[in-house]
Amino acid sequence: MANQVLVTQLGIKLDLARDDLDHPGMTGLWDRLYERDRQLGAMRVPVSERGLQCAGVCLDAGVVAWMYLRERGGQRQAVHERAEDEARHAAPISDEHKAYQERIIATAEAEGYPAGSEVRTPIGSGRWIQTDTLVQGEDGLRIGWEVQLSTAARKGPRSVRNRASKARTHGITPAWHTDREDYSRRSDTQWTFSNRLPARVIAKSGGLRVVSGYRVLDFWRCDITADLPCPDGPGRCWKPHATPKPRDVLFDDLVRKTAAGLIVPLEYWSGSRMQRFWLPADERARYYDAFGVPAPQDADEEQRSERGSKAGPTCRPRVVLTSTGRVLDWRDPSHWSISAGACRYCRQPTNLVDDFGVHMHKVCHEAALNADAA
Structure with missing residues (x-):
């Protein structure tokens, strides 16, 4: 979409950010143009023949991009006919973002894994998934790298959660990397985090380190010899547990080993809170053997119903002790x-x-x- 529209028949530009479209002397201009555009649409007149052009980024780039008008939620909107014209209005890819993409491709291809940037994967009915950098790994494994150095939506169809879920649904393992520390604490996908660096450093073949998002598991039994407190409450439950511990990993090794299936994603529940991170494949297999394979989850703690209560259930039965019989103390x-x-x-x-x-x-x-x- 765009805020600047050229009406070719009248030779004027409209500024949709202004109530009067930047033409105060032309009362009812929007209503007349909108009604005409709707009528032409009903008559199946192609958008390219309705006389409305993008007068913003597209015109500045020397591109003729045709548009149509609509109203959504009380707002006036001009919509590009072609998705690629609308994409031209997105913020340009930063040098750092390009450096990450180039590094992923170079690292993957050096190991014999084909890779490409801005890859479109068809998903039927003329739709596709566009991935920042897609790596074709072992046995049909596909790793979809998304380098997120700018603001990422939490809600809506373009949210990280929805995009990651859509990728998983269509056979792409999402791998999101960022240099924003606050994103490394989110659980809407498996985030990896590296310190903010200039493009020239990211592009080097040296040791670019991932400092968050990769972990190993410490397997232990909750008995009197355990050093860690029981995660399920006070005392000892005498059950097995697995505690994640952060580990550093080199970014290039992460690219290679995710493609090889040696580093894999895990959804880990700690009480009612989910954590998503990467770990060695053999440790995930051991975790599944010990605790079972969890059901797929698309929602985490932050995306659960806003109307849902965070308090305990109100239907909890009341326990009434009526017996005076003998009760054993078997806590030892x-x-x-x-x-x-x-x-x-x-x-x-x-x-x-x-x-x-x-x-x-x-x-x-x-x-x-x-x-x-x-």
């Missing part, structure tokens, strides 16, 4: 066995054991003791 670690066995009473598997090491559920044993007492 000696009542937990690493290997499971059949409960003495119900024969269902359990890791709990009594004072003599016999497998049984605490509630089953309490019920038996209280039944004997009765």
Whole structure:
């Protein structure tokens, strides 16, 4: 879209940012032009024959770009007929952005992986996905690099979340890189972050370091020997956990190994909060073996319903203690066995054991003791 429109029949330019279109003496000018354009559209007159041209960036570039008029949400808009003409109005790609694109391509191609910039991937019905830099990796793997050094939308069809989700849906693994530290804390995709550097440094073949977005997992059991606190609450749960730990990685290695499938993305839940990051493929496989493969998530904590309550559920049942029977204290670690066995009473598997090491559920044993007492 554009704010400057040339009406070729009248030889005047319109400024859509002004209420009077910059023609105060021509009352009702917009209404007349808009109604005429709608009528021509209804008669299937091509946009190129309606006499409206972009008088902004396109005209300055010596390009004839035809437009049509519309109203959206009470706003007057002039829309380019062709998407490439509208794209001409976008902010020019910075030297730093170009340097990153060139470095990704050079690194990938040096490893034998084809790569290209501003690649359009057809997705049917005349639509496509345009990727900053697309790397064709091992076994059909496609890594879609998006270098985001300017403001990135959080909501809407052009938001990072939507664009990353769209890429994943059509077989492209999104890889977003930035030099803005605040983006590295977002969870709408797997962000990687490097310090802000000039284009000449980014273009060098030296060690460009990624300082955020790549991690390894520390696998541990939550018992009395653990150094880390239990992530699920106070005390010890005696369950396995995996804690992500930040690691630096060279940008070139990240490009190579994501294409080779040796570094992969992970969606990691910590309580109710999701984290998205990259990690070695063997560690993701171990994580999935231990905790299962999570269901795909397109929404994170920041994108959940704005009307949803952050408080706990109000339907939580109230527990009323009416029994005065015997209650056992099995909080000591000696009542937990690493290997499971059949409960003495119900024969269902359990890791709990009594004072003599016999497998049984605490509630089953309490019920038996209280039944004997009765």
